[in-house]
Amino acid sequence: MDALYVSDLSKAFGGAKALDDVTVSVEAGEIHGLVGRNGSGKSTLIKILSGYHAPDAWGSFQVAGKAAELPLMPGQPASLGLCFVHQDLGLLNTLSVLENFRVARYKAAPLGRIKWRNERRHAARVLESFGLEVPLDASVGQLAPVDRALVAIARALSDASEHEGGTLVLDEPTSFLPRDGVERLFSGMRRVAAEGLGVVFVSHRLEEILSITDRVTVLRDGRNVATVGTPGLQEDDLIEMILGQKVEESFTSGSGSLGGVKLSIAHLTGPNVHDLSFEVREGEILGLTGLAGMGHEAVVYLAFGAQRASHGSVVLDGREIPAHSISPRAAIKAGIALLPGDRLNSSGVGSLPVSYNVSLPVLNKYFSGGWLREKSEIGEVERLIRGLEVRPPEPTRLLGSLSGGNQQKALLGKWLQTHPKALFLDEPSQGVDVAARKEIFSQVRTLASEGTAIVISSTDWEDLAHVCDRVLIFRYGRIVAEVSGEAVSEDRLIELCYSTSVQGETV
Numbered sequence: 467m468d469a470l471y472v473s474d475l476s477k478a479f480g481g482a483k484a485l486d487d488v489t490v491s492v493e494a495g496e497i498h499g500l501v502g503r504n505g506s507g508k509s510t511l512i513k514i515l516s517g518y519h520a521p522d523a524w525g526s527f528q529v530a531g532k533a534a535e536l537p538l539m540p541g542q543p544a545s546l547g548l549c550f551v552h553q554d555l556g557l558l559n560t561l562s563v564l565e566n567f568r569v570a571r572y573k574a575a576p577l578g579r580i581k582w583r584n585e586r587r588h589a590a591r592v593l594e595s596f597g598l599e600v601p602l603d604a605s606v607g608q609l610a611p612v613d614r615a616l617v618a619i620a621r622a623l624s625d626a627s628e629h630e631g632g633t634l635v636l637d638e639p640t641s642f643l644p645r646d647g648v649e650r651l652f653s654g655m656r657r658v659a660a661e662g663l664g665v666v667f668v669s670h671r672l673e674e675i676l677s678i679t680d681r682v683t684v685l686r687d688g689r690n691v692a693t694v695g696t697p698g699l700q701e702d703d704l705i706e707m708i709l710g711q712k713v714e715e716s717f718t719s720g721s722g723s724l725g726g727v728k729l730s731i732a733h734l735t736g737p738n739v740h741d742l743s744f745e746v747r748e749g750e751i752l753g754l755t756g757l758a759g760m761g762h763e764a765v766v767y768l769a770f771g772a773q774r775a776s777h778g779s780v781v782l783d784g785r786e787i788p789a790h791s792i793s794p795r796a797a798i799k800a801g802i803a804l805l806p807g808d809r810l811n812s813s814g815v816g817s818l819p820v821s822y823n824v825s826l827p828v829l830n831k832y833f834s835g836g837w838l839r840e841k842s843e844i845g846e847v848e849r850l851i852r853g854l855e856v857r858p859p860e861p862t863r864l865l866g867s868l869s870g871g872n873q874q875k876a877l878l879g880k881w882l883q884t885h886p887k888a889l890f891l892d893e894p895s896q897g898v899d900v901a902a903r904k905e906i907f908s909q910v911r912t913l914a915s916e917g918t919a920i921v922i923s924s925t926d927w928e929d930l931a932h933v934c935d936r937v938l939i940f941r942y943g944r945i946v947a948e949v950s951g952e953a954v955s956e957d958r959l960i961e962l963c964y965s966t967s968v969q970g971e972t973v
């Protein structure tokens with residue numbers, strides 16, 4: 467019996483087909499991958515299953531063997547046994563962790579009263595089984611992005627296991643997770659599948675798809691390309707199905723020539739970071755990594771003033787900014803740009819056009835005599851987003867109507883064009899497809915070759931290995947190892963992050 471079956475699904479947005487005759491079947495107990503380039507229709511498919519979008523046409527639709535009509539009404543997906551983690555997580559940031567758990571549970575006690583004590587016990591049990599230590603009364607907006615993702619996932623996993631049959635659908639749950647959080651998620655997914663539910667898993671990290679799924683469905687431009695078994699499938703073959711063409715030579719990393727010291731961080735101290743000092747040379751791409759919570763992820767926020775440092779300084783082109791006076795404003799004025807990890811919340815406005823979002827930091831360039839030269843602004847933005855493979859490359863579209871990955875790429879463009887002296891990037895390839903990832907890193911390399919000092923904070927070791935000249939590995943807020951040049955490989959980074967014996971070692 468299929469846990470989920472939907473056939474001949476079509477959906478267009480203003481004439482453009484997002485889904486064109488798509489059929490997907492997920493067996494009970496199966497983990498089914500859903501892959502495709504940014505904008506290929508994955509989230510649209512999932513939003514139809516959750517009742518958010520109405521399809522234009524469909525053939526048949528069944529959950530756990532029961533036929534249902536589309537579009538689904540509110541509450542109906544849950545009662546059929548469909549549970550979701552959406553790409554934007556779908557949490558209410560102003561509510562507490564406990565309240566967020568409750569919002570998703572549709573069963574009320576008799577007379578509709580909510581038994582909070584039971585709810586509290588239930589939520590605590592779920593979080594504990596997931597190894598998640600967050601206070602139930604904390605407001606979700608104050609949690610770290612990783613914890614937020616894990617709360618959304620734990621909530622959906624617990625809803626899913628309350629059902630006899632049905633399907634848990636996860637839309638890029640791992641893009642916000644550090645690498646070591648992924649294993650916890652996978653064991654949760656396996657548990658749900660072992661209970662006989664179907665699991666649909668969307669990810670751009672193909673090694674995840676290959677390691678966790680039983681079968682994978684590939685979408686290209688809104689159409690089914692193939693559904694194939696994963697065991698034995700080669701990554702290159704999967705990439706070819708996704709892109710529709712043979713893979714070209716992968717990343718052209720090749721480091722450029724390095725100049726003198728451009729940026730130094732001296733004795734930086736703050737939450738999770740102790741007396742940290744390092745230098746970045748002109749044209750250098752430096753990676754910062756470690757397991758979750760080891761401090762590497764805090765560095766760029768402290769150095770940019772987005773988080774308060776208690777001690778230390780940032781020196782850019784010989785000019786020193788003491789830690790106590792670092793603020794995002796001072797940092798931007800000094801020539802530092804930051805692409806935050808949680809970009810959709812902290813760096814973009816979905817209800818405004820792409821052009822506004824992208825031009826904001828350089829808007830005064832387009833003013834002459836008090837008028838905004840909109841044509842030249844829009845032309846410039848179009849050139850920029852085309853270069854980053856944003857699809858569709860239309861500056862006048864609302865940012866929120868682009869697919870998740872395309873929003874990410876547009877917001878990255880916003881900072882690349884400011885030609886900063888130093889550029890900080892937190893997880894730059896999060897949510898971005900294989901082809902666009904290459905494009906992003908080649909643009910970052912170009913910026914470096916023009917003299918910008920670049921710092922990338924990431925747990926994507928494969929990406930770091932491709933793009934960085936040098937990588938610093940963190941443990942408990944300190945640098946415990948450093949690799950550079952030829953020695954920067956994915957395996958070496960994994961080894962150094964997980965190894966407990968590298969304390970103080972410098973390679």
Ligand SMILES: Nc1ncnc2c1ncn2[C@@H]1O[C@H](COP(=O)(O)OP(=O)(O)OP(=O)(O)O)[C@@H](O)[C@H]1O
Binds near residue numbers: 506867871
């Ligand atoms: N609300 C909307 N209004 C207009 N167009 C939309 C809307 N939502 C999605 N689209 C378009 O539909 C297409 C499919 O988008 P979708 O979000 O399903 O892609 P995706 O496969 O999930 O991509 P990603 O990997 O980037 O998340 C895209 O071209 C997108 O621009």
Ligand SMILES: [Mg+2]
Binds near residue numbers: 508510637
């Ligand atoms: Mg999507």
